Amino acid sequence: MYADRLQEIAPFRVMELMERAKELESRGKRVVHFEVGEPDFATAPSVIAAGQRALADGHTKYTQALGLPELRARIADYYLDNAGIRIASERVVVTSGASGGLLLLCGLLLNADDELLMSDPGYPCNEVFARLTGAKPVKVAADAASGFQISCAAVQAAWTPRTRGLLLASPANPTGVMISAAHLRDLLALCQGNQGVVILDEIYQGLVYDDQPDGSDLAGYRTGLQLSSEIFILNSFSKYFGMTGWRLGWMVMPEDAVRAVTPLAQNLFISPSSIAQHAALAAFEPEAMVVHEQRRKTFQQRRDLLARGLQALGLHIPVLPAGAFYLYVDVSSTGLSSTEFCWRLIDEYHVAATPGSDFGAAEADRYVRFAYTTGEEDIALGLERLAMALQRWAERCD
């Protein structure tokens, strides 16, 4: 009765876990949430105030399909401030979230039966955008030994005459790891050599915690745009700027691609939210940036607290990530699959986390994603409960 593509969409396993968490909470239980993929902070006060002013000023109509010119210019300036590179504002396209951006890119770049390479593990929704256009997502496994980076050899091995390009993320969900500038340069060269495109998801840009040593190839590296002007960048106001519910993102792409994507943006979206766009102008101002930077530091403290705590419990974190707000934790030492681990953790100890199976298949049974989108008190409580769980489960196994 419904379209075939629905059969190919994997359910989010974490949804059932969240249902269970909700049910526990409705019975008065305190649940610790390590499963949530959005910041626990509301949007910065000055951005909220800008949204309220936009409403008072009657900015409630459609805008240009590619976004307000002043916002496109402000985003271009952000790359100058943040990464020292000049981007023409004509290369910036404002979108209805990074989701809206990826939809447009798939519509722009993919014919039916084209293949788009993407990382396993990776953000699970990516493949649905490709499938919507009739294209085929092809997973390339990235394991802990390679720092959860897909290798040039694996990309080359997966490349076929139908391959259109490669979708990367840095920092990545679920691992939090960044692609080094050197590795990205190699992947870009490989894809260009194959006449393919590179889409780089930078929606966690700004949520990066470790200063790189001078001389490191990451020193001064902020965006793939520093390496190539042919790259397609996806970005978002959701994460670093704390604006998930506003549904606003942006893309940067070559100017001829902007011309080509314009009719798709006009037809499929009319325009992004006018209120969100006016508010987003304030997100780059010093008053808001101070808040965003404070929050970044808070995330960094939480990462360190959670990582140290998990490691002290004997859980292995193969790559301590430099960005985003996730730890991808190897739970194989418990003797449980990641799905068993997550279900027993919520059922017995009221702690929610996301099993690796929501992010891929390759080594999904080993890994659980812990998000540190919850306060230090809850992180400490979650670690306490996890300590009890691991001890109890080990005893029973003996």
Added chain:
Amino acid sequence: MYADRLQEIAPFRVMELMERAKELESRGKRVVHFEVGEPDFATAPSVIAAGQRALADGHTKYTQALGLPELRARIADYYLDNAGIRIASERVVVTSGASGGLLLLCGLLLNADDELLMSDPGYPCNEVFARLTGAKPVKVAADAASGFQISCAAVQAAWTPRTRGLLLASPANPTGVMISAAHLRDLLALCQGNQGVVILDEIYQGLVYDDQPDGSDLAGYRTGLQLSSEIFILNSFSKYFGMTGWRLGWMVMPEDAVRAVTPLAQNLFISPSSIAQHAALAAFEPEAMVVHEQRRKTFQQRRDLLARGLQALGLHIPVLPAGAFYLYVDVSSTGLSSTEFCWRLIDEYHVAATPGSDFGAAEADRYVRFAYTTGEEDIALGLERLAMALQRWAERCD
């Protein structure tokens, strides 16, 4: 270099006309705008205030993918208030504009190479949604003689083994006409007999001006949901509720279809705008409804003023429409094609309107869409200029 589907997207002719209008305005000329497809009013003050409150309360995060439960319930209640029918709130899906809704429906219903029937003339973006999924939009001509309604015979003649269903709109863009209950019943029966679906775009619901006589089959008719619970309804907060820039709409569909579309909504949109959803709750309150009804009356006065004015100039309006905010006007008596008519009108008289070629092909050269989304003073000025134009053009033709 880019996907083949881009070749099949017709450019909006009106965009070039609007560029010309903007250029004239930048040189200090006063342009009369009959080309604009959104209300000229800002959102009602109480809805604005609700949006501001939602921001103050920190409602800036993702919501449920199908929308806030209280908003889904409020939309269901609207059908009870407005049309006297009970709809389970589980059948309501809140979307990122009606655009987001149609994208989900195409993803839900259409396989590659499926065909979706739609009206010529019609809303031009519709076909792009179908093409994104690899399906084929098939136009069914609706002429003035049939009141711009597509006939059952034409639908049956266009039906093939690949036809998945029929997309209708009532009131319709660009004609403003409503489908009668009797005709909709016939079309529903025909499609069901062919194992096809009916998608009914009701985004102009509420912007209806003529009381139907008792005994008419339109008496008490407000929505296709009164005739069938199998129908797929698209609706929007943009038009009657004056919320274009917020990007919020909804769908009503059978419950099993809601279950099927849920993973698509989760993967492709995450959630509709939280701020827009909280504001929309206020759009149904009496304080806002008074404003919406006043505006409806304003539109009605404008329609009457513009229609009488155009008719007095000798222009033929084959169907005086009951809804939306458009008149579809036959300009063939001028001896000009609709495209020539529109270009000469903007160039020589600084009046903008949309040529029929933006809405189809069948009789597109005869028709121009005049939107009465501008005030009575501008309507009067536009009519004056049009009078001069018609007189001058007729003289030159002699």
